[in-house]
Amino acid sequence: MKLCRHIFLSALLFAAGILRAATTNDFFAQGLELDRAGHFPEAAAAFEKSARAQPASGTLVNLGLAEWNRGHAGAAMLAWEQAHWLDPFDLRAESNLKFARLVTQLDEPQLKWFEAASTWLPPDAWFWMAGASLSLAAGAVLLPPVFRRKKSGWPPALAALGCCVFLFSLTTNVGVVTRTEIGFVLKKNASLRLTPTREAEAIATVPAGTAARKLRTRGNYYFIRTADAAGWIEREEFGLVCAEPGVSP
Amino acid sequence: MSPGALMQLQVAQPTADVTSPVTATAEFDPPVAGVGEKTFYRVTVSATESAIRWPAEISAPAELKFGADARGQITQFLGNNFRVFTSFIYEVRPTAAGHFTIANFTVNASGPLVEIPAASLDVVAASSNPPPARELVLQTSAANLFLGQPFRLRVLLPASPANEIEALREIDLVGDGLMTDKTAQRQSIEAVNLNGQSRPAFICEMTVTPIAAGPLKFFAQGFTAGHEFSGPISIRGQVTIPGGPPKYVLLLSDPVEINVRPLPADGALPGFTGALGKFDSDPPQLSTNRLRVGEPAHLKTIFHGEGDLTRFVSPALPRSRDWQIIADDPPATGFTLIPLTDEARATPTIPFSSFDPATGKYEDLTIPPLPVTVIADGLPVKIPALDDETNSAAPTALSDLSPTPGKTAASLQPLQRRGWFVILQLVPSVGFLALWQWDRRRRFLEAHPEILRRRRARRALRREKNKLKKATNAGDAAAFARHAADALKISVAPHYPANPQALVCADVLAQLDDAARNGRPGETVRKIFAAADARFASAAQTPADLLAFKPDVDAVLQKLEEKL
Numbered sequence: 151m152k153l154c155r156h157i158f159l160s161a162l163l164f165a166a167g168i169l170r171a172a173t174t175n176d177f178f179a180q181g182l183e184l185d186r187a188g189h190f191p192e193a194a195a196a197f198e199k200s201a202r203a204q205p206a207s208g209t210l211v212n213l214g215l216a217e218w219n220r221g222h223a224g225a226a227m228l229a230w231e232q233a234h235w236l237d238p239f240d241l242r243a244e245s246n247l248k249f250a251r252l253v254t255q256l257d258e259p260q261l262k263w264f265e266a267a268s269t270w271l272p273p274d275a276w277f278w279m280a281g282a283s284l285s286l287a288a289g290a291v292l293l294p295p296v297f298r299r300k301k302s303g304w305p306p307a308l309a310a311l312g313c314c315v316f317l318f319s320l321t322t323n324v325g326v327v328t329r330t331e332i333g334f335v336l337k338k339n340a341s342l343r344l345t346p347t348r349e350a351e352a353i354a355t356v357p358a359g360t361a362a363r364k365l366r367t368r369g370n371y372y373f374i375r376t377a378d379a380a381g382w383i384e385r386e387e388f389g390l391v392c393a394e395p396g397v398s399p
Numbered sequence: 400m401s402p403g404a405l406m407q408l409q410v411a412q413p414t415a416d417v418t419s420p421v422t423a424t425a426e427f428d429p430p431v432a433g434v435g436e437k438t439f440y441r442v443t444v445s446a447t448e449s450a451i452r453w454p455a456e457i458s459a460p461a462e463l464k465f466g467a468d469a470r471g472q473i474t475q476f477l478g479n480n481f482r483v484f485t486s487f488i489y490e491v492r493p494t495a496a497g498h499f500t501i502a503n504f505t506v507n508a509s510g511p512l513v514e515i516p517a518a519s520l521d522v523v524a525a526s527s528n529p530p531p532a533r534e535l536v537l538q539t540s541a542a543n544l545f546l547g548q549p550f551r552l553r554v555l556l557p558a559s560p561a562n563e564i565e566a567l568r569e570i571d572l573v574g575d576g577l578m579t580d581k582t583a584q585r586q587s588i589e590a591v592n593l594n595g596q597s598r599p600a601f602i603c604e605m606t607v608t609p610i611a612a613g614p615l616k617f618f619a620q621g622f623t624a625g626h627e628f629s630g631p632i633s634i635r636g637q638v639t640i641p642g643g644p645p646k647y648v649l650l651l652s653d654p655v656e657i658n659v660r661p662l663p664a665d666g667a668l669p670g671f672t673g674a675l676g677k678f679d680s681d682p683p684q685l686s687t688n689r690l691r692v693g694e695p696a697h698l699k700t701i702f703h704g705e706g707d708l709t710r711f712v713s714p715a716l717p718r719s720r721d722w723q724i725i726a727d728d729p730p731a732t733g734f735t736l737i738p739l740t741d742e743a744r745a746t747p748t749i750p751f752s753s754f755d756p757a758t759g760k761y762e763d764l765t766i767p768p769l770p771v772t773v774i775a776d777g778l779p780v781k782i783p784a785l786d787d788e789t790n791s792a793a794p795t796a797l798s799d800l801s802p803t804p805g806k807t808a809a810s811l812q813p814l815q816r817r818g819w820f821v822i823l824q825l826v827p828s829v830g831f832l833a834l835w836q837w838d839r840r841r842r843f844l845e846a847h848p849e850i851l852r853r854r855r856a857r858r859a860l861r862r863e864k865n866k867l868k869k870a871t872n873a874g875d876a877a878a879f880a881r882h883a884a885d886a887l888k889i890s891v892a893p894h895y896p897a898n899p900q901a902l903v904c905a906d907v908l909a910q911l912d913d914a915a916r917n918g919r920p921g922e923t924v925r926k927i928f929a930a931a932d933a934r935f936a937s938a939a940q941t942p943a944d945l946l947a948f949k950p951d952v953d954a955v956l957q958k959l960e961e962k963l
Contacts, residue, residue, distance in 0.1 A: 178804050185800060191741070191772050200804070208805025215800060220741060221775035237806040242798040249794045253779055272806075273813035281824035288828045292835040327815050392811045 175200075178209055185212065190220040201229075207237035214246060223254055224336035224358030228389040231334065235391050238269055250359065257377060259332050259361035261325075267318075268325030276326055280319040287312030333374070333390040335360040335383070342381025346371035354379040364390065416482040421446045421508045425501070425518040427491070428648070431529045432522055434496050438532050440465075440489040441649060442515055448472040448485040450509035457489070460499045463520070466490035469620045471649050473569050486622070486649035493522040530560070535567075535652035536593060536600070537619045539607075545756045546661050548675045549580075549608045554619045554652065556601040557593055564588055564638045565645070568624040570603050574617025576659070580606040586628065589635040599638045609659040619652040662754055668761045670750030672712040678704040678753045680764050685736075685746060689772045692741050698734040700749075700766055714751035714766065722747050741775035852893040853963045859889045859899070860960060867952070876945045880930035883952045887924060890959035904928035910959060920958070923951040 181196035197213035200206070214229035227250050233243035251258065261269070268276060290309035294300065341352035346368040356362075362374040362383075371382040423444045432438040440459075444451055448470060459465065468489045475482050493499065503517040523529060536555040544550055552572075558564050566586075572579055585604045590597050609615060625645025679702070686697040702711065713732045716724045721743040725735040736746055745768035752761050781796040814820045844851055863886040870878035888899040891910040895902070907924050908916050915921055930945050 175804070182800060182802075190777070191774060204804070204807050204809075205811050206804035206807040208801030208803050211798070211801045211805070215797060218797065219777045219780065221777050222741075223778055226778075232811060233805075235811065236808050240805065242801055245794045245798050249782075249797055252793045253782060272808075273815065274808070277814040277820070277824070281827070284824070285827035285831070288831045292831045296834055296838045323815050326813050330813060330816065392813060392816075 177203065178206075178212075181209075181212060181216070185216050185219075190216045194220060194222075194225075201232075205232070205236060207233040207240045207243065210236065211240065211242045211246065214243070218246075218250065222336070222358070223250065224334055224338070224360075225389070226250060227254075227256075227359040228334040228336065228391070231391050234269075235329075236272060238272060254357065254359050256357065256359050257361065259363075260377060262328070264321040264325035265329050266325075268322040268329060271322075273326040273329075276319050276322045280316055280323055283312045283315035283319060285312075287316060330390065330392040331364045333362060333364055333372075333388050333393075334358075335362065335376075335387060336389050337387040340383055340387045342374070342376075342379055342383055343371075344381065346373070346382040350382065353381050356383075362388070364388070414480045416477065416480045419445070419482070421511060421513045423506075423513050423515050425503075425516050427518055427520040429530055429532055430520060432493060432520060432532070433529055434493055434522055434524060436492065436529070436531070437466075437534075438491050438493070438520060439534075439651065440491050440501065440518065440520075442487045443647075443649075444485050444487075444506070444508065444513060444515075445482060446485060446508040446513070447483050451485055451513075452507040453487060454504070454506065457501065458504065459491075459501045462493055462495040462497065462522070463499055463501075464492045464494055466492060467573075467618060467651065467654065469573050469618075469649070469651055471569055471571065471620055471622060473622045473624075473647050473649075475647060484647060486647075488620075488649045488651060490651065491520070493520065496522045496524055498522075533559070533648075533650060535619050535621060535650050537652040537655050539655055539657060541657070543658050544609055544660070545675060545754065546609060546612050546659055547673055548756050549606050550657075552605055552607045554603045554605075554621060555591060555593075556621070556623065556650070557591075558599045558638070562599065562639050563641045564599055564601050565641065566624040566626065566628045566632075567601055567603055567621040567650075568627065568629060568647075570605075570619060570621035572607065572617050572619055574615060574654075576609055576611030576613075576615045577617060578608045578610050580608070584630070586630060586632040587634070588632065588638050599636060609657065612659050612661040614656055614658050616654050616656045618654040621650060623648045623650060663759065666761050668750075668752035668763050670714055670765060671752045671754065671761065672715055674712050674751075674753035674764075675756055676704045676711075676753065677755050677757060678702050678711075678762065678764060680766075683766050683769060685769050685771065688770060689774070690738060692738055692773060692775050695735050695737045696771070698736055698746060698766070698769075700732050700734070702732055702764070704753075714749050714764075717747055717749055719747040724749075738771070738773040741773040743771065743773045745770050849893060849896070852896055856889055856893045856899075857960070857963055860886055860956070860963075863889055864956065867949075871946055871949050874946065876930070876942065877934065879946055879949070880927055881934070883927045883948075884931035886952075886956055887927065887959070890956060890963065893963060907959075910962070911955075915955075915958070919951060920955045923948055923955055927952060 177196045177200035181193045181200060184190075184193035184196055194213060194216035197209055197216055201209045201213055210229045210233035214226040214233065217223075217229060218226035227247065230243045230247045230250070233240050234247065237243070247258075250256075271279075287309045290305045290312060294305045299305070335356050335358055338358045339355050340358070342354040342356060343350035344353050345351075356376055356379065360376050362376040364372045364374055365380075366373040368382070370385050372385060372388050373382050374380065374388060421444060423442060425440070425442045428439045428441055430438075440457075440463075453470070457465070466489070468487070470485065470487045472483060472485045475484060498519060498521050500517055500519045503514055505512045505514050507513075536557065538553040538555065540551040541548075554567065554570050556565060556567050583606045587602045587604070588599060589602065591600045591602070593600070603621075623645070624647060626640050626642065627645050681701040681703070684699040686699075690696050700714075704711065711730070711732075713726055713729060716726055716734075721738060721740050723737040723739060724747065725737075727733040727735070734749070748768045749766040751764045751766060753764055754761050784795050863882055867879065867882040867886060870882055885899065887907045888902045891907050892899040892902060894910055895906070897906075904925060907928070908921055911920060911924070926945070926948060930942065
């Protein structure tokens with residue numbers, strides 16, 4: 151009886167997974183059709199739904215294309231950055247970002263060395279690498295005595311290698327975490343304000359697609375720093391790279 | 400129109416008569432009245448109202464009690480010019496019979512003094528039943544109203560005793576807190592029931608709105624105008640309309656009182672612009688639901704209501720960051736909507752509500768948002784190739800669409816931001832550490848086997864003690880002796896070390912100190928072993944009183960166990 155229940159629950163979960171994937175693919179296919187027909191706002195909405203259900207690099211690239219075609223440079227660049235975040239080897243996202251920055255004359259986000267290193271692999275890969283290298287080092291040190299093997303030979307070398315990789319991946323993991331505060335201005339000519347209020351004085355105007363780093367949050371506002379200015383911006387006018395598409399973090 | 404033509408048109412108009420001398424008449428209407436009955440003292444001056452400095456009080460006999468008063472101005476067309484007349488009227492009630500006269504007096508009419516002639520009133524006993532004063536009748540559609548609630552009001556001029564109907568002009572309401580809509584006046588002649596009698600009457604119907612709360616008292620005034628009907632009129636039934644030049648006589652009505660309540664503050668809904676009545680609306684219709692930024696679309700909204708809609712106030716324009724909203728010219732109630740950004744997903748909600756006086760509640764008539772798709776101008780998807788060396792490697796066009804979703808992830812949030820995942824990463828290392836600790840312990844025990852032997856002896860001794868207890872409880876002396884001997888052997892075995900079964904009584908005694916060995920514990924051990932060894936005898940007999948040694952056996956075992 152208990153076995154039957156387990157089988158039934160497993161089947162239910164499996165079916166729910168298939169259904170979710172099917173819905174995501176439906177939105178993706180729908181977005182492709184709409185984009186090809188020139189219905190960019192509808193295509194963007196479909197890709198957004200698909201990406202919200204399951205973020206995917208290809209979906210985000212297409213979302214960026216639809217947003218670009220409907221005139222939303224900020225949203226397009228954010229989507230391509232998100233695609234690049236998910237898959238650093240996605241050539242479409244990289245190429246489109248270069249093209250967009252050429253057209254808008256905007257700079258790439260300024261990254262520190264460990265942040266730049268963290269872009270070589272997907273963020274999760276660094277995480278697994280840190281865990282695996284730590285385990286490798288610990289295993290190489292601890293397991294030979296347990297199995298009554300000699301401590302000399304390859305285990306010390308393996309432990310040293312594991313330690314090196316772990317230390318390096320530790321810095322790239324820090325880079326990944328600090329990169330989560332990077333975002334892009336979504337609204338055209340958005341105002342950076344002196345205080346986090348709607349009535350506050352605008353101290354600078356930034357074009358859509360400008361990269362910035364979020365420093366603080368207060369109510370409905372982020373305090374951001376771009377390459378040239380710093381100020382408060384409304385949450386809906388700024389999209390973080392690691393935020394789900396269409397969802398204000 | 401050219402200035403010349405305008406001048407010509409002005410010259411062609413009849414002129415106002417300002418050269419004729421100002422004249423005045425005064426009379427009581429009717430000239431004969433009963434005691435306590437109503438009569439009117441009326442003075443008519445051929446001058447404009449603003450030109451006459453009328454006295455605040457009129458000197459009159461004390462027996463004449465003055466009531467409501469009014470004044471009005473009318474313009475008479477005299478063939479080729481106009482003449483203005485102003486009438487002053489007072490309601491008078493005599494308190495005693497007799498002949499009373501209001502003496503002549505003078506008033507200033509913008510310079511010249513005008514003499515108001517004397518007027519006489521004969522007051523007779525009420526029982527003489529003189530003809531009543533001619534006056535207007537005022538009827539209202541409601542007496543209890545809310546502030547701003549329009550109501551219908553009828554001013555009636557009943558036919559004369561000769562059944563002649565006259566028109567009324569310059570009808571006005573005298574009283575505070577009322578606003579009259581003269582554009583919605585309707586005139587008719589029909590039979591009405593007055594004091595139980597059906598009589599034809601000239602009726603002027605108008606819409607009035609109270610603009611002050613509380614009890615409001617007012618009356619109507621108007622000039623009789625003979626056959627001069629202004630505007631269209633509907634006539635029902637047979638009536639006689641007098642010919643000849645009209646006689647302009649200012650008449651008054653009895654006062655009417657209505658009670659006006661302020662609108663309740665409780666339950667007020669957003670978007671209330673003062674619309675009172677019972678209204679409903681058709682679903683709003685948008686001219687298109689797909690438009691470009693800056694392109695106007697028309698939102699058609701139609702409201703229906705019971706009664707007069709002329710005073711219907713359209714919804715106030717809401718403030719919207721995404722839309723420019725322009726209201727249609729009244730009486731239309733639609734809106735022109737212009738999207739300012741392509742982020743607009745729906746038309747703005749336009750709050751609106753009305754107050755229904757019948758139910759005393761506010762009704763929600765909010766215009767709901769309608770979904771729209773707003774399109775903005777796109778960005779360039781291709782640029783010409785650059786000669787610049789630094790940018791020559793940059794792509795000159797956007798990529799194609801990705802045919803597949805590509806690499807997926809459960810979330811864009813990195814695993815590094817999740818606490819439980821960090822802990823999971825440490826699990827293998829913790830496992831290795833645990834393994835290492837286990838290995839250290841194992842090595843320690845290999846170096847110190849006596850620890851294991853004693854641990855095993857303690858465990859075996861515990862089991863044997865249980866068996867001993869059971870044998871005692873069962874009264875089985877043979878089993879008692881056997882288990883007691885085994886327990887004693889087990890408790891000393893680690894000291895040799897040796898297998899417990901290989902030990903004998905002397906080995907156990909050797910582990911006792913001298914005092915114990917020669918004392919009662921030693922004797923107990925010997926007896927136990929003797930009884931245990933008796934089972935190997937041909938005629939095994941175990942003394943039944945052996946069970947009495949249980950406390951001694953326990954004491955010996957405790958002593959030996961302490962050494963383990």
